[in-house]
Amino acid sequence: MSCACCSQGGFMRWSSYFIPTLREDPADAEVASHRLLVRAGYIRQLTAGVYSLLPLAQRVRLKIMQIIREEMNRIGGQEYFLPAIHPAELWKESGRWEVMGDNMFRLRDRKGADMGLGMTHEEVFTSIARNAINSYRQLPQIWYQMQTKFRDEARPKSGLLRVREFTMKDAYSFDVDRAGLDKSFKDQYSAYCAIFDRCGLKYTPVQASSGAMGGSESTEFMVRTDAGEDHIAVCEKCGYAANVEKATSRLPDPGDEDGPAAPETFPTPGVRTIEDLINFPGGAPADRQIKTLVYILDDKVALVLMRGDHELNETKLIDSTGSLNVRPAHADEIREALGASAGSLGAVGVSSSAGGKVSLIIADDTLKGRRNMTTGANRDDHHLRGVSIERDIRVDKWASLRTVKSGEGCPSCDGALDVFKAVEVGHIFKLGTKYSDSMGARVLTAEGAEVPIVMGSYGIGVERLMAAVVEFSNDEAGIIWPVSVAPFHVIITVTNVKDEALSTAGEKLYEELTAAGVEALLDDRDERAGVKFNDADLIGVPFRITVGKKLKEGKVELLNRATRKSEDVEIAKVLDSLRVILVRQ
RNA sequence: CGGGGCGUGGCUCAGCCCGGUAGAGCGCUCGGUUCGGGACCGAGAGGUCGUUGGUUCAAAUCCAAUCGCCCCGACCA
Numbered sequence: 001m002s003c004a005c006c007s008q009g010g011f012m013r014w015s016s017y018f019i020p021t022l023r024e025d026p027a028d029a030e031v032a033s034h035r036l037l038v039r040a041g042y043i044r045q046l047t048a049g050v051y052s053l054l055p056l057a058q059r060v061r062l063k064i065m066q067i068i069r070e071e072m073n074r075i076g077g078q079e080y081f082l083p084a085i086h087p088a089e090l091w092k093e094s095g096r097w098e099v100m101g102d103n104m105f106r107l108r109d110r111k112g113a114d115m116g117l118g119m120t121h122e123e124v125f126t127s128i129a130r131n132a133i134n135s136y137r138q139l140p141q142i143w144y145q146m147q148t149k150f151r152d153e154a155r156p157k158s159g160l161l162r163v164r165e166f167t168m169k170d171a172y173s174f175d176v177d178r179a180g181l182d183k184s185f186k187d188q189y190s191a192y193c194a195i196f197d198r199c200g201l202k203y204t205p206v207q208a209s210s211g212a213m214g215g216s217e218s219t220e221f222m223v224r225t226d227a228g229e230d231h232i233a234v235c236e237k238c239g240y241a242a243n244v245e246k247a248t249s250r251l252p253d254p255g256d257e258d259g260p261a262a263p264e265t266f267p268t269p270g271v272r273t274i275e276d277l278i279n280f281p282g283g284a285p286a287d288r289q290i291k292t293l294v295y296i297l298d299d300k301v302a303l304v305l306m307r308g309d310h311e312l313n314e315t316k317l318i319d320s321t322g323s324l325n326v327r328p329a330h331a332d333e334i335r336e337a338l339g340a341s342a343g344s345l346g347a348v349g350v351s352s353s354a355g356g357k358v359s360l361i362i363a364d365d366t367l368k369g370r371r372n373m374t375t376g377a378n379r380d381d382h383h384l385r386g387v388s389i390e391r392d393i394r395v396d397k398w399a400s401l402r403t404v405k406s407g408e409g410c411p412s413c414d415g416a417l418d419v420f421k422a423v424e425v426g427h428i429f430k431l432g433t434k435y436s437d438s439m440g441a442r443v444l445t446a447e448g449a450e451v452p453i454v455m456g457s458y459g460i461g462v463e464r465l466m467a468a469v470v471e472f473s474n475d476e477a478g479i480i481w482p483v484s485v486a487p488f489h490v491i492i493t494v495t496n497v498k499d500e501a502l503s504t505a506g507e508k509l510y511e512e513l514t515a516a517g518v519e520a521l522l523d524d525r526d527e528r529a530g531v532k533f534n535d536a537d538l539i540g541v542p543f544r545i546t547v548g549k550k551l552k553e554g555k556v557e558l559l560n561r562a563t564r565k566s567e568d569v570e571i572a573k574v575l576d577s578l579r580v581i582l583v584r585q
Numbered sequence: 586c587g588g589g590g591c592g593u594g595g596c597u598c599a600g601c602c603c604g605g606u607a608g609a610g611c612g613c614u615c616g617g618u619u620c621g622g623g624a625c626c627g628a629g630a631g632g633u634c635g636u637u638g639g640u641u642c643a644a645a646u647c648c649a650a651u652c653g654c655c656c657c658g659a660c661c662a
Contacts, residue, residue, distance in 0.1 A: 314659095529620070
């Protein structure tokens, strides 16, 4: 039902309300949420990755924001409203002015000072905290806001799912110590669950990489959909769940046998790929090959060793090496480093110690202890067999680098992993003292020691959440909103407005429901019933009251948009029926 | 940033190869008939064919540049 704080009154008659539905699908929309939000008159694109929210969408957005606000306040959050435009100095202090690169929108004021549009607000909140918080007695604090965030994404896509300008609820916790942070983090975790539950979503919290923002215990809240860009691995049996940028899996023992005492070179003319070597006489199956990838990590050459049938996850490579810029080496860089071309590369005999061109040899954990393997010989058209990793290769670092696949063993029980696509609607993680250290936000403890404030960061993308609900809940006819975030609870469809009796009955019902706090939209347009039914389905209002032919018996139809089930209700009892239904939702 | 595609009334698209008076459906306006799952008939309004330059007697159409948008990849709280 409606609440005083977000009441959105006014005469909600479709004939004068702006809901520009489209009869056909927009040409440039691929994913369901994009297609439906445009077609149902919720959003319009202004430019790539930038959308206008029309009245219906703004109603949904405000409802989502109100749910978030209530749950943040419940755990002691205090709402702020911070600037979107930030001085470069602040971001230089934290080091992110450089780190963010092209993803940050930048501008210059009339005096020539560099400014940036906020991507998140760690810096601004920390700058407030460092000036005003000096004592452990002032902690903990939970501060949050909902503000427009700007990110100059290289490739905006999928409607509201990946944009360059969007509303984010971002919250930050400030504690004296790790124990305090642990508590703040747990509170946020449960608040996030409450928020997504209330939005009617099925979601999965997963372990994740923290990315450029830095931090630990990164947890993403994911909603399963093929429109999502992330892949997550989930074990139904024990509940293990992780982004593939983080996930590990349990693989069967390869059962290697002893090979020769030293690697043997053999000619492999024309062999360039793992596949080629499988089929080559005297070659090896993919899981007995060592794949050697050459990467440039912050301008240094690194060899990345993977099992032949495994795929590298670049985020894992970044996380495990602490690199900022990572890319595959170009053909000429490869030849210069190893003296051979891709297809014949290997790490045997290569050393990262002084003088060499290679500065790091990093290998995936699954190669540990492997013996009698086959790999490139660093001589075109030649390979080595009988390679035992620990004996023959000087690995500098072992790490989990591979991308797990569906069906592989769960790392924490004897179940199996399911890997699927999902969209990230929320992200919480422990920042620790990253920003308080770099920006000098310190407090005195009870013992009189000066310590950096321990921080946490907690974000939710509001419009993305809206789109995720649509992805999660729609059918061929349109959107199906849960009551909690629906733009209206009920739509009253008058089948023929030229019929005085129907019109009057519709108006009366509308007045009655509205007075009772039910958010109703009266479809009083002079359109044929079919058009109105289709539009009602499209915009996704959860219940429809049809004022039509049953009126003669003093009844109207009450239809559930999601189940398509309808019942005839005496017009005098509509409000009661709705009350029961809406409360139950 | 690499690859591909597309810019023609409000929307979805045809016309472009092969240069010669700008089209359809939907939507919109007016009149009439209809009226419970995107009606029908009649009459209308509405377009610098993304932009700039070039070729030509003549350019939506050919050439060049440029801008924008979409998709795939790279990248990404």
